[in-house]
Amino acid sequence: MTTETPRRQPTLDEVAERAGVSRSAASRVINNAPHVSRAKREAVRRAVDDLGYVPNATARALATQQAGSVVLAISGDDPGMFADPFFAEVVVGVNSVLEETELELMLSLATSSRGQARLEQLLRTRQADGVMLMSLHGDDPLAALAANASVPVVFGGRPLNFEPRYYVDADNRGGARLATEHLVAAGRRRIATITGRLDEGAGMARLQGFQDALAVAGLDNTLVENGEFREDGGSIAMTKLLDRAPDLDAVFIASDQMAIGALRVLARAGRDVPGDVSIVGFNDITSARHTEPPLTTVNQPIHALGREMARMLLALMSGDQPSPLILPTQLVIRSSV
Amino acid sequence: MTTETPRRQPTLDEVAERAGVSRSAASRVINNAPHVSRAKREAVRRAVDDLGYVPNATARALATQQAGSVVLAISGDDPGMFADPFFAEVVVGVNSVLEETELELMLSLATSSRGQARLEQLLRTRQADGVMLMSLHGDDPLAALAANASVPVVFGGRPLNFEPRYYVDADNRGGARLATEHLVAAGRRRIATITGRLDEGAGMARLQGFQDALAVAGLDNTLVENGEFREDGGSIAMTKLLDRAPDLDAVFIASDQMAIGALRVLARAGRDVPGDVSIVGFNDITSARHTEPPLTTVNQPIHALGREMARMLLALMSGDQPSPLILPTQLVIRSSV
DNA sequence: CTGAAAGCGCTAACAA
DNA sequence: TTGTTAGCGCTTTCAG
Numbered sequence: 001m002t003t004e005t006p007r008r009q010p011t012l013d014e015v016a017e018r019a020g021v022s023r024s025a026a027s028r029v030i031n032n033a034p035h036v037s038r039a040k041r042e043a044v045r046r047a048v049d050d051l052g053y054v055p056n057a058t059a060r061a062l063a064t065q066q067a068g069s070v071v072l073a074i075s076g077d078d079p080g081m082f083a084d085p086f087f088a089e090v091v092v093g094v095n096s097v098l099e100e101t102e103l104e105l106m107l108s109l110a111t112s113s114r115g116q117a118r119l120e121q122l123l124r125t126r127q128a129d130g131v132m133l134m135s136l137h138g139d140d141p142l143a144a145l146a147a148n149a150s151v152p153v154v155f156g157g158r159p160l161n162f163e164p165r166y167y168v169d170a171d172n173r174g175g176a177r178l179a180t181e182h183l184v185a186a187g188r189r190r191i192a193t194i195t196g197r198l199d200e201g202a203g204m205a206r207l208q209g210f211q212d213a214l215a216v217a218g219l220d221n222t223l224v225e226n227g228e229f230r231e232d233g234g235s236i237a238m239t240k241l242l243d244r245a246p247d248l249d250a251v252f253i254a255s256d257q258m259a260i261g262a263l264r265v266l267a268r269a270g271r272d273v274p275g276d277v278s279i280v281g282f283n284d285i286t287s288a289r290h291t292e293p294p295l296t297t298v299n300q301p302i303h304a305l306g307r308e309m310a311r312m313l314l315a316l317m318s319g320d321q322p323s324p325l326i327l328p329t330q331l332v333i334r335s336s337v
Numbered sequence: 338m339t340t341e342t343p344r345r346q347p348t349l350d351e352v353a354e355r356a357g358v359s360r361s362a363a364s365r366v367i368n369n370a371p372h373v374s375r376a377k378r379e380a381v382r383r384a385v386d387d388l389g390y391v392p393n394a395t396a397r398a399l400a401t402q403q404a405g406s407v408v409l410a411i412s413g414d415d416p417g418m419f420a421d422p423f424f425a426e427v428v429v430g431v432n433s434v435l436e437e438t439e440l441e442l443m444l445s446l447a448t449s450s451r452g453q454a455r456l457e458q459l460l461r462t463r464q465a466d467g468v469m470l471m472s473l474h475g476d477d478p479l480a481a482l483a484a485n486a487s488v489p490v491v492f493g494g495r496p497l498n499f500e501p502r503y504y505v506d507a508d509n510r511g512g513a514r515l516a517t518e519h520l521v522a523a524g525r526r527r528i529a530t531i532t533g534r535l536d537e538g539a540g541m542a543r544l545q546g547f548q549d550a551l552a553v554a555g556l557d558n559t560l561v562e563n564g565e566f567r568e569d570g571g572s573i574a575m576t577k578l579l580d581r582a583p584d585l586d587a588v589f590i591a592s593d594q595m596a597i598g599a600l601r602v603l604a605r606a607g608r609d610v611p612g613d614v615s616i617v618g619f620n621d622i623t624s625a626r627h628t629e630p631p632l633t634t635v636n637q638p639i640h641a642l643g644r645e646m647a648r649m650l651l652a653l654m655s656g657d658q659p660s661p662l663i664l665p666t667q668l669v670i671r672s673s674v
Numbered sequence: 675c676t677g678a679a680a681g682c683g684c685t686a687a688c689a690a
Numbered sequence: 691t692t693g694t695t696a697g698c699g700c701t702t703t704c705a706g
Contacts, residue, residue: 022692022694025693035691040691040692062700065698
């Protein structure tokens with residue numbers, strides 16, 4: 001502890017003066033650079049302690065041309081979408097690796113035109129040294145932005161229209177396939193699916209995985225309804241499916257949210273789950289354990305997704321050229337099918 | 338659109354030169370300052386467009402001594418605690434007001450000693466102009482940090498040991514009282530409670546609200562067990578309560594998470610909810626709608642909490658002295674008691 | 675209204 | 691191993 005009420009943060013010059021050395025010497029000591037005698041080094045250290053010196057991050061940033069921070073940007077069209085617990089867990093993953101560095105984390109919710117403009121500004125004014133960009137939609141203007149950004153960009157998930165150079169994604173297609181195969185293996189033959197938004201990479205990939213599995217099994221794959229990834233969308237889609245194919249005996253649903261909506265419709269329709277109709281969801285959200293019956297679903301490693309995005313960005317920032325990463329998903333069986 | 342591949346961001350000097358004016362004039366135009374002739378003003382504007390000039394945020398920050406960002410810090414002892422959807426919604430609220438400003442949002446998860454040190458560093462190096470600090474525990478070292486920080490600090494929730502000067506809180510005590518009164522009004526007489534962590538302001542306030550209501554009703558208030566705000570804690574506490582008071586007919590549970598755990602125990606014990614035992618939770622998390630039966634609970638305005646924290650911080654930063662705020666909570670009745 | 679000049683606090687190239 | 695000297699890019703007095 002030093003002075004209780006430091007009027008002003010001491011500057012490097014003051015440290016240098018107090019230690020009786022030049023400013024550059026002080027600077028070297030503080031940055032653990034070589035070419036400083038033991039004696040001076042200690043004098044500076046002492047002065048730093050005495051004065052309670054802390055280097056001014058902004059000044060350093062200006063001199064080194066490095067902001068000292070990275071940004072996690074969530075793109076989308078709904079300002080409330082970040083409330084999805086999914087992102088919170090990504091943040092924890094990201095933080096777990098940033099914590100070991102000196103980099104600060106900025107959060108940019110580019111979920112409105114104003115938000116997107118701000119992100120663009122953030123990047124152009126060089127307030128961040130790198131970007132992690134999540135949840136791109138089909139025609140997302142941010143894709144372009146990312147392409148000619150002057151800092152490294154890693155994508156979380158793959159957008160539909162192009163394959164980013166650097167990304168981390170969950171194996172959505174594989175997971176959907178797994179889920180559907182599980183249904184097939186259980187003897188189900190009339191299998192439908194409720195898809196998520198098909199203008200998102202994840203939504204499309206899950207549909208493809210579903211189709212992959214049915215193709216192999218030689219089953220009909222035309223029982224498809226879109227639920228937009230929303231709970232009420234799931235209800236509506238389930239209603240339509242029941243209408244179109246009263247004899248369906250299983251549904252692969254591209255998100256647990258939608259599955260919850262669908263379960264409600266099934267219950268109301270008097271169908272027993274999983275007796276009459278088997279259901280498999282996707283995401284393994286917390287609620288999935290508390291539905292009736294507990295939901296069989298596909299778990300994706302969200303924490304790892306965040307962690308690997310951050311790792312990849314660090315690699316990029318230090319000049320490496322990491323390979324894209326696809327993280328495995330796995331089936332969590334809750335209600336026996 | 339301008340040059341496709343700008344080698345380097347243009348500087349203010351380049352703009353000035355191109356416009357044929359002094360750098361100070363250019364600076365004034367860019368900051369909408371007065372004392373610039375119409376002609377020059379337009380010349381500068383044109384130059385800015387032509388060159389695609391964007392001011393360098395770091396340089397500006399150094400000159401103005403303002404970082405241009407604020408930080409939302411979550412303190413605690415569990416690195417995963419941010420995964421609680423609660424925080425995600427706070428973030429959305431905070432963002433909704435920051436979006437209208439030029440301020441960037443930094444996120445600091447001070448949930449480990451390393452994280453706390455980093456937050457401290459962040460503040461000392463002046464990388465942020467203000468702090469929103471959430472979820473302080475009883476002996477949280479960050480309280481002190483906040484006290485003598487050189488930037489404005491607003492608290493989200495009130496810590497136990499001291500009353501911050503500026504805070505936004507939900508009416509936890511009032512909500513708990515409401516919940517308990519609801520139980521009393523339903524004719525319940527043997528009412529227990531499962532508390533959250535009592536070293537947190539919210540945990541303690543909810544216990545007090547419970548006691549308030551029972552005191553008024555003149556009922557016994559000794560049926561208290563601690564569940565630490567965790568699902569398994571709720572199960573354990575419920576088991577103990579059933580043991581201590583097999584005749585209990587209602588439980589006020591300080592979080593929905595714990596309520597979910599408790600419900601499971603009750604079901605296993607063959608107690609009908611709400612027939613034999615009435616339950617009221619707290620927080621109104623998404624899962625609360627999907628329990629069996631749907632959970633009656635206390636909703637707190639999380640989005641508003643974030644929004645008001647941000648507003649208060651802005652007020653503080655502009656020199657005002659806002660009053661603390663307590664946001665109302667309300668009962669959400671799902672399963673008839 | 676206008677521009678010159680002096681910083682903001684730190685880093686880094688270059689001589690010594 | 692040292693210290694001197696320029697910057698980094700922008701803002702802001704202060705004379706004119």
